[in-house]
Amino acid sequence: xxxxxxxxxxxxxxxxxxxxxxxxxxxxTKPPGSLGRLEEIAVRxxxxxxxxxxxxxxxxxxxxxxxxxxxxxxxxxxPQEVTxxxxxxxxxxxxxxxxxxxxxxxxLEIVDVGTVAGDTDRPGVHNRRAGEGTAxxxxxxxxxxxxxxxxxxxxxxxVERAVDAGADLFIGGDMGIANTTPATALACxxxxxxxxxxxxxxTGLNPAGVLHKAExxxxxxxxxxxxxxxxxxxxxxxxxxxxxxxAGAFIRGAQLGLPVLVxxxxxxxxxxxxxxxxxxxxxxxxxxxxxxxxxxGEILKALKAEPLLDxxxxxxxxxxxxxxxxxxxxxxxxxxxxxxxxEAGISEG
Amino acid sequence: xxxxxxxxxxxxxxxxxxxxxxxxxxxxTKPPGSLGRLEEIAVRxxxxxxxxxxxxxxxxxxxxxxxxxxxxxxxxxxPQEVTxxxxxxxxxxxxxxxxxxxxxxxxLEIVDVGTVAGDTDRPGVHNRRAGEGTAxxxxxxxxxxxxxxxxxxxxxxxVERAVDAGADLFIGGDMGIANTTPATALACxxxxxxxxxxxxxxTGLNPAGVLHKAExxxxxxxxxxxxxxxxxxxxxxxxxxxxxxxAGAFIRGAQLGLPVLVxxxxxxxxxxxxxxxxxxxxxxxxxxxxxxxxxxGEILKALKAEPLLDxxxxxxxxxxxxxxxxxxxxxxxxxxxxxxxxEAGISEG
Numbered sequence: 001x002x003x004x005x006x007x008x009x010x011x012x013x014x015x016x017x018x019x020x021x022x023x024x025x026x027x028x029t030k031p032p033g034s035l036g037r038l039e040e041i042a043v044r045x046x047x048x049x050x051x052x053x054x055x056x057x058x059x060x061x062x063x064x065x066x067x068x069x070x071x072x073x074x075x076x077x078x079p080q081e082v083t084x085x086x087x088x089x090x091x092x093x094x095x096x097x098x099x100x101x102x103x104x105x106x107x108l109e110i111v112d113v114g115t116v117a118g119d120t121d122r123p124g125v126h127n128r129r130a131g132e133g134t135a136x137x138x139x140x141x142x143x144x145x146x147x148x149x150x151x152x153x154x155x156x157x158x159v160e161r162a163v164d165a166g167a168d169l170f171i172g173g174d175m176g177i178a179n180t181t182p183a184t185a186l187a188c189x190x191x192x193x194x195x196x197x198x199x200x201x202x203t204g205l206n207p208a209g210v211l212h213k214a215e216x217x218x219x220x221x222x223x224x225x226x227x228x229x230x231x232x233x234x235x236x237x238x239x240x241x242x243x244x245x246x247a248g249a250f251i252r253g254a255q256l257g258l259p260v261l262v263x264x265x266x267x268x269x270x271x272x273x274x275x276x277x278x279x280x281x282x283x284x285x286x287x288x289x290x291x292x293x294x295x296x297g298e299i300l301k302a303l304k305a306e307p308l309l310d311x312x313x314x315x316x317x318x319x320x321x322x323x324x325x326x327x328x329x330x331x332x333x334x335x336x337x338x339x340x341x342x343e344a345g346i347s348e349g
Numbered sequence: 350x351x352x353x354x355x356x357x358x359x360x361x362x363x364x365x366x367x368x369x370x371x372x373x374x375x376x377x378t379k380p381p382g383s384l385g386r387l388e389e390i391a392v393r394x395x396x397x398x399x400x401x402x403x404x405x406x407x408x409x410x411x412x413x414x415x416x417x418x419x420x421x422x423x424x425x426x427x428p429q430e431v432t433x434x435x436x437x438x439x440x441x442x443x444x445x446x447x448x449x450x451x452x453x454x455x456x457l458e459i460v461d462v463g464t465v466a467g468d469t470d471r472p473g474v475h476n477r478r479a480g481e482g483t484a485x486x487x488x489x490x491x492x493x494x495x496x497x498x499x500x501x502x503x504x505x506x507x508v509e510r511a512v513d514a515g516a517d518l519f520i521g522g523d524m525g526i527a528n529t530t531p532a533t534a535l536a537c538x539x540x541x542x543x544x545x546x547x548x549x550x551x552t553g554l555n556p557a558g559v560l561h562k563a564e565x566x567x568x569x570x571x572x573x574x575x576x577x578x579x580x581x582x583x584x585x586x587x588x589x590x591x592x593x594x595x596a597g598a599f600i601r602g603a604q605l606g607l608p609v610l611v612x613x614x615x616x617x618x619x620x621x622x623x624x625x626x627x628x629x630x631x632x633x634x635x636x637x638x639x640x641x642x643x644x645x646g647e648i649l650k651a652l653k654a655e656p657l658l659d660x661x662x663x664x665x666x667x668x669x670x671x672x673x674x675x676x677x678x679x680x681x682x683x684x685x686x687x688x689x690x691x692e693a694g695i696s697e698g
Binding site: 028029030031032033034035036037038077078079081082085086088089092093094095096099100102103104203204292308309310311312313314315319322323326327329330333334337338339343344345346347348 | 377378379380381382383384385386387426427428430431434435437438441442443444445448449451452453552553641657658659660661662663664668671672675676678679682683686687688692693694695696697
């Protein structure tokens with residue numbers, strides 16, 4: 001695995017572009033800093049996109065779907081067949097992320113990285129299936145090395161399609177019944193955290209269900225002791241196909257210089273794995289929202305990430321990132337279109 | 350004043366519309382509650398707009414501009430002529446709110462409620478001037494009764510234009526150098542709060558400047574002792590023309606059944622006056638963002654308001670409300686366009 005693509009260099013940024021963007025912000029007709037995080041976003045996008053007029057017009061959203069063997073432990077409020085039913089809903093345009101992408105004019109693609117249902121050639125779905133769902137992480141490794149590489153590759157390809165399409169920004173979404181369990185296990189391993197602290201209700205477990213889920217995760221961590229300092233091995237032992245695909249996408253985005261807007265709990269766990277794999281990936285990640293899944297805050301803290309939104313979302317699919325897209329667009333418009341003090345003939349404070 | 354329009358009844362809402370909206374949300378293809386505040390917004394707009402398909406497409410933004418006699422106390426980081434210079438900037442499309450309205454496809458109108466500069470007939474600006482700026486509230490009442498009524502009326506008329514244009518939502522913005530001083534004084538009077546607690550840097554005072562500003566406000570409150578239980582009288586003694594216009598707009602919105610999206614510090618102080626004038630106004634107000642002006646949190650708490658955004662904005666002009674508009678639009682799209690479990694043939698949890 002040592003010579004694989006995911007060890008390639010991460011793109012570096014030009015500090016002069018950032019300097020120019022900051023200088024431009026200071027000339028716009030507003031008290032300095034009064035647009036708060038909208039200024040910060042514009043400067044950040046300008047720097048990452050290496051252009052004086054940043055843009056968030058062309059958004060490429062990829063939702064990665066997969067199933068999880070650990071679902072058999074009863075760790076989700078929904079039955080496993082929902083993953084595949086939701087694939088259909090994405091394609092037909094009825095899911096939250098479908099509606100949001102339509103509303104935002106964003107392009108949406110769906111990648112099956114390994115759902116259980118056997119229908120391997122669904123129209124409108126990229127088939128990058130690494131298996132029929134992962135193994136149950138309570139009792140065995142989630143996937144083989146080949147499956148891990150296949151999943152990372154599925155993420156890489158999605159980002160390459162986004163780059164080819166001229167996207168300004170990449171969003172990765174997740175769909176997978178029970179996937180807060182592997183995501184929490186992965187985060188616990190990488191953060192060396194107690195599952196009791198990070199485990200939450202996911203799509204709607206009751207308190208007893210959360211306790212049981214934490215025990216399942218504790219067993220998985222016990223089984224995989226020592227993977228915490230090997231992010232890719234942690235992904236293989238504890239993760240999921242869609243989580244690995246997200247990590248692969250984030251790594252590839254950082255290699256190719258395509259900024260990524262990270263969604264909620266699942267994608268942030270994938271981002272953590274990507275950043276632990278190569279810390280330079282972190283510069284390319286923007287964080288969209290704080291999920292109501294309780295463990296999200298701990299992962300964000302470890303990544304020193306301050307998401308833009310806090311709306312008690314906990315859906316996944318990339319929906320929280322989609323909700324933040326209009327803020328990025330407004331930040332770009334303000335940066336690109338506001339008059340300067342000189343242009344408007346306004347006295348500076 | 351007793352028989353004036355602003356004592357008319359506030360529109361009441363139909364509880365059955367809310368019930369239907371909640372029921373509809375529960376059928377959409379997502380775990381219940383997983384869209385968090387986006388669900389809440391959709392249900393709220395559906396209820397207030399009295400329709401099953403809520404909308405935030407047509408947005409009417411009015412920026413009220415005025416000057417403040419208290420500027421002569423040196424309570425702002427910017428000189429007073431900036432108010433009028435910014436009026437020009439609004440009209441020419443170079444200000445933050447101009448850019449945002451263009452980006453959102455929202456209609457923007459500017460009302461001069463009493464700036465100092467004498468040019469009374471600027472193209473593109475509604476002339477509803479109640480005077481050449483208010484008096485210096487440190488030493489005398491901000492305005493006469495007639496000026497108060499004129500300012501409230503300016504707000505009323507803006508909302509009536511919005512209703513006539515078929516707006517789904519009204520946003521009021523403010524422009525007025527030094528206007529955090531009257532807004533803070535007004536809030537202190539209505540909340541019976543210490544100016545030391547509520548006073549902040551506005552557009553950029555240093556700590557000594559903030560201390561001085563708090564003393565000016567303390568003097569004004571001392572002069573107007575006892576107005577705290579008379580919201581309109583507090584507006585007259587301590588407020589500003591644009592603050593009174595915003596209060597008038599909010600009252601009229603609530604009377605005519607047009608939901609209002611409240612911006613930041615200045616507009617929330619105006620909203621507080623409107624709600625103290627008639628508590629029923631509160632149902633018609635949605636709160637967009639938490640300003641970085643420190644006193645904002647106290648006023649929001651008194652109004653039991655939880656704004657949607659917290660982006661360290663402190664510009665005014667309605668810019669924070671504009672930033673929240675896309676969230677309202679996404680909330681409506683999700684409510685109106687997502688598939689139900691039955692439509693999508695998906696197993697419920």
